[in-house]
Every structure is written in structure tokens, then in C-alpha cells.
Amino acid sequence: MANGPMDRRAFGEQPNRPSGPVGGQGSEYTGRYVILLDPSNQESGLNALRSSADIASVERVRGTETANVAELLERPDISVHFEDLAAAVVEVRPEQRHALVTTAETENSIIAAEPERMVYASPITAPQQAPTEFFPAYRSDEEVVARQSKAEAAAFQGPAWDEQNTTWGLQAIRANISGMTGRDVKIAVLDTGVDTDHPDLIRCIEETASFVQGESVEDVFGHGTHCIGTAAGPAKPQTGPRYGVAPDARVLAGKVLDNNGSGTDGQILAGMAWAVARGARVISMSLGAPVKPGELFPQVYEILARRALERGTLIVAAAGNDSRRPGRIDPVNRPANCPSILAVGALDKAMQTAFFSCGGINSQGGEVNIAAPGVDVHSAAPGGGYQRFMGTSMATPHVAGVVALLVQANPNASAAELKASLLSSAFPLMQPIRDVGSGLLQAP
Template structure:
């Protein structure tokens, strides 16, 4: 299937909020295309693209660790084929784009071809706060807090959170009551990189790689470090309450968004190929691009997500922050709007959908699968400190962490079984499934 909206839609500007949400184009196209091939007939598909659409010289990537992938993706004279994914980022001259589309529709070895988009990190910056130095005053009775919290949630009341020992997010998902640690489970976080020297994270990173041309994996933005901290921050952090869901998970940090917070589909494909090659059980993507009402999910990401599930990898992504509740709810962003990817909504401290959290208003994909804490979430920040951020970006790594806990508990489970267990364990909420999916994420 071919989805080719190039030069047809004017998506306008992203809404600007005083709290610091992103501005810029809703949808940005790079001029390249992402092409999905039949894994058993990749050569036929490439040959057809060469002869009919005049694509540039093709560089084959068999090992994403080769070290020159970012540079290849930046070169205008080559197309890049990730053989393990049977996915290519192709350079096409403007006058050949129509031919590419018609070729993809007619050639059975080409499963999908779509314009490459720019993607963005998805935080909503909470009221500005300096890096936190947190000194606990006393320990609370976590069991009592959790019991009260669940009773208050069931009654539709907002709980009063004591964050001396555990962040409110970990309490809400009951991670403070779980004995599981996610020991040895590999979680790939595709984001803005990581502060490899952060005292809470040093020694906990399995592998790193940057797919952003000209940038190392070091996180000059802060978004990636924050997300990684939520997935796998330590059980006993250097300062303040515990904030990591799966403290013994192993992190694969792929930089697919630059220090500016933006990247391209091709960078994400490279990160996905790298994550799969390293045995990631979970891929967490707190990133996306806005879609408009009625827009279909991207076939390229959906096919890749299904292939990943077959290989035992679950992909989870942020639903997006384009809404302004209660008056306006926007559709789930891409690639979270793919049926094969878990779309995560954000909850505030009252266990209600955060004002910015997108909803399931598009058919054929675009569902919300589960909801997690996404407001004023405390986690690691570059430079060894801590920071509070809000957004569906912050909700997503909570889900990735719980998937690591589940995987550690049932290591032989298929990826589909992990997804089913995650949804079955959610705490039902009174809000519509279009806003919260299966409900509030719960740690096993």
C-alpha cells in the first residue's frame, strides 16, 4: 500500500502553550521515501526501483553497528537499505516521485512506500524548575499509600501523593509493591541519547549508538536521559525518591533525535534495526509526528511493528501532546497510531487524562492502548541531576519499564503474550477507552 501525501496537505502550525509545548510544522517531509520490501525478494524490489524510479546508488546495511550509518543517511547521493528490516530510505528526484509511487503499487516485492517525515520528541515542559536536589524527610508506608490510592482512583478522587520515597508515577502503577526488577531484559530507548556519566545510569547502559549525523550519543537535550531514567533508574538513586520502573533492565540507547529534539524516519529505522540486532525485548519511542483527523496510520511503521512482534519485540510509543482538553482532542500521533504499536496516553496526578494527551478519534488505527503517569514526572537529567517533565513522552517509558518487568517474570512469553498481559493487568478507569485505553498501567 502506498500513502503519498507529499505536497498535498497544509497542516499549519503546532499550537503553542505557555507551559512550553513545541511549535513548528505539524508535518515535515524530507524529500526522501521510506520503502518496505518483501524480505524474501529484496533484490527484486531494489532492482525495480533502480530501473523505474531511478533511485540513487544503494548502500546495504547488514550490521547497524558498522559506525557509518548516520553518515550514509545524510548523503544525498545514496539510498540506504537495512537488510535485516527489509526497509530502505531512498533518494528520489522530484520528477521521479510519481513514478516511485506507481512502481510501488504495481511491484509485489514492494510492500509500502511513504514520504519520509521529520519526527520530534514529545515533552510538555512543566513550569520551569531547576534540577532537583531532593532530601527525604521521612519514609511513608508504601502499602497504605497504595491501598488508599487505588480506593481514591476507584472513587474518582485525586490521590494526595507523598513522594519522599517513590515518585507518584511509580506509586500509581504499583511499582512500589512489585518485587520484580526486569533483570537482564534489554529495553531500547530511541530518543535524544543519554548522559552516559550520570551517576544513576553509569554502568547500566548495555550499548549506545548515534544515528544523528555529526552528533555523539551524549544527550544535549535531556529528553532521552529522562526517558531512560524512568525505564530503568536504580532502586537506590543517588538522591531523592526512586523513579525507575525496572532497575535491573539493560538499556540500549539509540540516538535518533538530535540535540534539538528532532530527527527523521530514516534515523528511527536505523535505531530499530540496531535495537533488534542487539536483542531488544522492548523498543520505547517517545517521539512522533502530528496527524490530522481521518489520516491513516503509516504502513511502513505498521509492517515493521508486526515483524518486530513476530521476532519477540514489543514497540511502545507516545500518543502525542496536541490536545487542549476539555475543548479539543487531537488524534494519536504517528507512529503510535499503528495497530501494531502500543499507544500510551498521559495521566495527571488526579489519574485523569492530561490536558494535552491525544485521543482515539481516528478509525483504522489510532487507538489508545493504555494510560500511564505523564505529568510532572521526576527522572534523571544530564549533568547528574534530576528534572520534572510532562508529556506522553514521560508516560511511555513507564510502560516500557513494566513490559521489562513482565518479560523478566515470564521470559518465554511471546511479544503478543506480553502485550496481552500488560492490557489485562491494567486498572480500569471511568474515563472512555478513547482516552485511557485498557486503563491505568499496573506493575505485576
């Protein structure tokens, strides 16, 4: 292609789109394709797909529009064009997929074309004396985790931390002694929604949007509420210790995962377009899907992350929870494995790499960039209460919150400068760079 090198494996034909609820074993692909277009010549690419692959009727959506996006993404007779991103999610009949692939390879105005995939954020049973974890729905390892002895579980909790006033995670990253609060900085959290009535979070919610058909932004799953609480919970919560990194930040809560913790690339793209259009300085994505050793990063997410950086938005994402250390270390999940997305690994209370945290097995973007607290993390829960979870999902909003603090400290910094500052200020750790990147996240 004239627009530069691309992973040709992205053009493979995939199974039909599943019917019924998304997620679960055997539904890694939806049957749709995600198309990345030349921003200066979007219509040419769409016209080429119309004429050669007979794609479904195209509905144009701007990032500021949210009302009908979820419904459009579920209609088999509609392809959705996100103009602000220069990207589209297209419906194509199975017999036309070869034509779509061929057109994408030869048409200069089409930069990338990849099969749309599922993304997840789901819990499994945790070992005794350890908190609930979040793992991909199709990688259930209950038996492996359950075999941990009580002694191992106790050791995993690490040394005692005094959490009477502040959670151990905020202490570890020094957010509790920072002079910054993230005042008025916008953090977008793309997840399972939020408990909009939680007394701790009412003040920080700037705007909400659901990109899941038939579901409001209200968080049934609990994952999104927990992440939002970690990023921007109040300095003085209703009860218990402070748990929010940037208590004066403003949150854009985008529901891109359904009430079962599953979503699609199209829903993620819709949330990204909305977040960038609404002025988010950082997008926090505690979601993803496993990749194989040697698998390249997705071109669509990488190029969109670069475009977001150019517009002042840094994207941070969970590295993934598929490892079972010390015996097995799995690669960083997608989309965190993109070079322009900051991949976040998880640490336990002993400042050791959490046993589930994925590592930098793959090169070219598959590295862990930074590590943050991700075990026994106390934060908000639906219903106005609190829960303790663990996972790289929990580490990621710690990073998003610190980005908000950095923006407050230097409002004119570019997204690239924010990223560089974040990495350069990390506290070096003894673990391999493969597992912790630059080291332990530190607040300014």
C-alpha cells in the same frame, strides 16, 4: 498491489528535501521515500526502482552495524537499505518521484512506499507551578498553556503523594511493591540520547549508538535521559526518591533525535533495526508527529512493528501531546497510531487524563491502548541531576519498564503475549476508553 491493501495516499509526491538543520515549521517531509520490501525478494524491488526511478546508489546496512549509518542517511547520493528490516530510505530526484510511485504500485516485491517525514520531541513553556512539557516543535501553544490560572495549575497537580522514597508514578503503577526488577532484560530507548556519565545510569547502559550525523549519543536536550531514567533508573539513586520502574534492566540507548529534538523516519528505522538486532524485548519511542482526523496509520511502521513482534520485540510509543482538554482532543500521533504499536496516554496525579494527552479519535490503530503517569514526573537529567517533566513522552517509559518486569516474570513469553498481559492487567478507570484504553498500567 498483489501484497494486500494499502493507503494510496502514501504515494503522494512531496516537497523537496529541506537544506540545513532539520525540524521546525514547514519541514514535515524530507523529500526522500521510505520503501518496504518483500523480505524474500528484496533485490527485485530495489532493481525495479533503479531501472524505473533512477534511485541513488544503494548502501546495505545490517542492524548490528552502527558506525557509518548516520552519515549514510544524510548523503544525497546514497539510498540506505536496512536488510534486517527489509526496508530502505531512498533518494530520488524530484522529476523521478512519479516514476517511483508508479513502480511501487505495480511491483509485487514492493509492499509500501511512503514519503519520509520528520518526528519530534520538543519542549514549550509550561504554566506556573507546573513542570516542563514536551510537545512537537511545530505545534507551539505557549499562549494557550500560559492562560491557565494558578488555581487550574494547582488542581492539575492532583492530590498529594508522598514521594520521599518513591515517585508517585511508580506508586500508581505498583512498581514499588513488585517482586520483579527487570533483571538483564534489554529495553531500547530511541530518543535524544543519554547522559552516559550520570551516576544513576552508568550501571544500566548496555550499549549506545547515535544515528544523528555529527552528534554523539550524549544527551544535550534532556528528553532521552529522562525517559531512560524512568524506564530503568536505579532502586537507590544518588539522591531523592526511586524513579526507575525496572532498576535491573539493561538499556540500549539509541540517539535518533538530534540536539534540538528533531529526527527523521530513516533515523527511527535505523534505531529500530539496531534495537531488534541487539535483542531488545521492548522498544520505547517517546516521539512522533501529529496526524489529521481520519488519517490512516503509516503502512511502513505498522508492518515493521508486526515483524518486530514476530522476533520477540514489542514497540511502545507516545500517544502525543496536542490536545487541549476539555475543549480540544486531537488524534493519536504517528507512529503510535499503528495497530501493532502500543499507544500510551498520560495521566495526572488525580488519575485523570492529562489535558494535553491525545485521544482515540481515529480508528484502525488510532486508539490509546493504555495510560500511565505523565505529569510532574521526576527522573534523571543531563549533568547528573534531576528534572520534572510532563507529557505522554514521560508515560511511555513507564510502560517499557513494566514490559521488562513482565519478561523477567515470564522469560519465554512472546511479544504478543507480553502485550496481552500488559493490557489485561491494567486497572480500569472511569474515563472513556478513547482516552485511557484498557486503563492504568500495573506492574506484575
